[in-house]
Amino acid sequence: MKVLVVGANGKIGRILVNKLQNEKEFQVRAMVRSEEQANALKERGVDAVVTDLEGTVEHIGNAMDGCDAVVFTAGSGSKTGPDKTLTVDLDGAVKTIEAAEAKGVKRFVMVSALQANNREKWSMKIKHYYVAKHYADRILMDSDLDYTIVKPGALLDEPGSGNIQIGESLERGSVPREDVASTIVEVLRNPKTVRRSFDLVSGDVSISEAIANL
Amino acid sequence: MKVLVVGANGKIGRILVNKLQNEKEFQVRAMVRSEEQANALKERGVDAVVTDLEGTVEHIGNAMDGCDAVVFTAGSGSKTGPDKTLTVDLDGAVKTIEAAEAKGVKRFVMVSALQANNREKWSMKIKHYYVAKHYADRILMDSDLDYTIVKPGALLDEPGSGNIQIGESLERGSVPREDVASTIVEVLRNPKTVRRSFDLVSGDVSISEAIANL
Numbered sequence: 001m002k003v004l005v006v007g008a009n010g011k012i013g014r015i016l017v018n019k020l021q022n023e024k025e026f027q028v029r030a031m032v033r034s035e036e037q038a039n040a041l042k043e044r045g046v047d048a049v050v051t052d053l054e055g056t057v058e059h060i061g062n063a064m065d066g067c068d069a070v071v072f073t074a075g076s077g078s079k080t081g082p083d084k085t086l087t088v089d090l091d092g093a094v095k096t097i098e099a100a101e102a103k104g105v106k107r108f109v110m111v112s113a114l115q116a117n118n119r120e121k122w123s124m125k126i127k128h129y130y131v132a133k134h135y136a137d138r139i140l141m142d143s144d145l146d147y148t149i150v151k152p153g154a155l156l157d158e159p160g161s162g163n164i165q166i167g168e169s170l171e172r173g174s175v176p177r178e179d180v181a182s183t184i185v186e187v188l189r190n191p192k193t194v195r196r197s198f199d200l201v202s203g204d205v206s207i208s209e210a211i212a213n214l
Numbered sequence: 215m216k217v218l219v220v221g222a223n224g225k226i227g228r229i230l231v232n233k234l235q236n237e238k239e240f241q242v243r244a245m246v247r248s249e250e251q252a253n254a255l256k257e258r259g260v261d262a263v264v265t266d267l268e269g270t271v272e273h274i275g276n277a278m279d280g281c282d283a284v285v286f287t288a289g290s291g292s293k294t295g296p297d298k299t300l301t302v303d304l305d306g307a308v309k310t311i312e313a314a315e316a317k318g319v320k321r322f323v324m325v326s327a328l329q330a331n332n333r334e335k336w337s338m339k340i341k342h343y344y345v346a347k348h349y350a351d352r353i354l355m356d357s358d359l360d361y362t363i364v365k366p367g368a369l370l371d372e373p374g375s376g377n378i379q380i381g382e383s384l385e386r387g388s389v390p391r392e393d394v395a396s397t398i399v400e401v402l403r404n405p406k407t408v409r410r411s412f413d414l415v416s417g418d419v420s421i422s423e424a425i426a427n428l
Contacts, residue, residue: 056334083296085297086304090345095333119271127300131301135349
């Protein structure tokens with residue numbers, strides 16, 4: 001399975017690219033925003049493509065040639081304003097969904113946010129971010145793609161524990177980015193996760209067992 | 215027909231409330247954000263309700279009791295940031311759509327923006343605004359509501375001419391807010407406009423004729 005990682009230079013994206021690169025059953029292509037990022041990846045032997053999420057659906061689709069799955073883990077981040085949250089986290093995500101539909105790349109894993117489906121649980125401080133994730137997820141669920149929506153809690157930079165809790169509606173919690181990346185790998189392995197979405201925080205069940213019991 | 219005008223204190227909203235108030239075939243309820251705005255309307259004999267578009271779907275639904283139609287012409291405007299564009303123009307609009315569905319108020323007129331359906335035509339300067347309008351419109355079109363989406367060009371404060379041009383894909387243009395309000399009144403009169411959307415700019419055809427020929 002060849003996986004396009006959209007947002008491969010992000011914090012989750014970097015870990016995910018490494019993990020997929022080390023697994024024999026996967027091939028990976030890293031989609032990044034700049035030539036500089038792409039060159040750094042290529043030097044490490046990673047297939048990389050420069051694509052702007054603010055470009056057209058066709059432009060984004062070109063990055064998917066030969067891929068069997070897409071993981072969307074891009075985000076404009078907190079350093080740019082909410083205008084970029086609209087154009088990247090929402091419109092960039094939906095254009096990626098539309099590109100996958102156009103290219104017939106059915107398998108699509110979206111990295112969303114804990115409780116993005118549930119307005120009552122949105123943190124007021126970054127409510128606009130939840131709005132963007134919410135609508136990207138809704139449009140993905142309305143598509144014919146074989147989606148999985150992974151909704152992690154507060155993201156930590158510490159090493160993963162390998163143990164998580166997943167569920168349809170979890171209370172606030174946190175999770176290391178490494179565990180999010182490992183969960184995505186397991187999701188890609190397990191067809192049972194197709195057309196499912198779940199909240200994700202740290203827990204006491206191994207990632208493979210948690211996904212197997214979804 | 216009793217019409218709830220959402221965004222009744224906005225520039226189009228104020229003109230629309232006046233027009234509907236003066237037409238015998240319509241009753242109007244003005245939905246506004248503050249008690250002060252509501253009191254000013256009530257003093258002029260207008261039925262007014264205070265409702266926060268950042269509140270729940272149920273809260274917004276309460277404003278619709280006894281109404282037969284909703285016109286959404288609210289917007290966070292340019293004085294607040296793009297975070298409000300997400301929470302008001304997008305999420306506020308969709309919550310209003312969901313409230314109308316929940317309350318069985320089928321007729322829904324959305325004031326959108328010229329070419330909001332067409333990413334290639336979005337002005338880079340306010341691209342985030344187009345993103346918000348685009349997704350609110352998409353979700354409305356996916357609903358079972360009897361919608362009409364009116365997509366005006368650049369909005370002018372000058373008096374209306376009464377003459378417009380409408381079409382599925384128009385080049386950039388402008389239109390007085392008064393003509394937008396008059397077009398909405400005509401849309402509410404004409405069931406032919408159900409499940410239709412159109413761009414709107416100034417032109418040389420009377421509003422009633424343009425809508426009749428849609």
